[in-house]
Amino acid sequence: MKQVFLTFSEDEFNDLITSAVSNALKNQPQQKVQSSEDELLSRQETASYFKISLVTLHEWTNNGTLQSYKIQGRVYFKKSEIIKSIKAGNPKS
Numbered sequence: 001m002k003q004v005f006l007t008f009s010e011d012e013f014n015d016l017i018t019s020a021v022s023n024a025l026k027n028q029p030q031q032k033v034q035s036s037e038d039e040l041l042s043r044q045e046t047a048s049y050f051k052i053s054l055v056t057l058h059e060w061t062n063n064g065t066l067q068s069y070k071i072q073g074r075v076y077f078k079k080s081e082i083i084k085s086i087k088a089g090n091p092k093s
Contacts, residue, residue, distance in 0.1 A: 040069070040076040049082060 008016065041049065046066075047057045060066045061075075066085060069076050 039079045040071075041079055041082070043075050043077075046077045046082065 043054055043057060047054050050057070052060075057066070061068045066077060067081055069078070
């Protein structure tokens with residue numbers, strides 16, 4: 001294996017690294033940043049958010065006041081939908 005030694009000034013080295021990182025980031029696919037309102041909350045987190053029991057949360061889910069989502073056997077709620085339900089005057093106990 002052939003070894004190569006290069007000499008750079010500190011500024012040249014910084015510019016080289018900055019350029020390489022910048023190019024690498026440009027070539028990466030953009031990831032959508034999830035807003036806090038798109039966050040999924042567990043049953044316990046949702047009940048705590050409303051300061052209600054899990055039984056009441058279950059009732060609200062069954063009567064259609066809140067929409068739940070099952071993912072791999074677990075139940076979640078979208079934070080954005082919880083906020084909408086509060087703004088709309090729901091849920092009603």
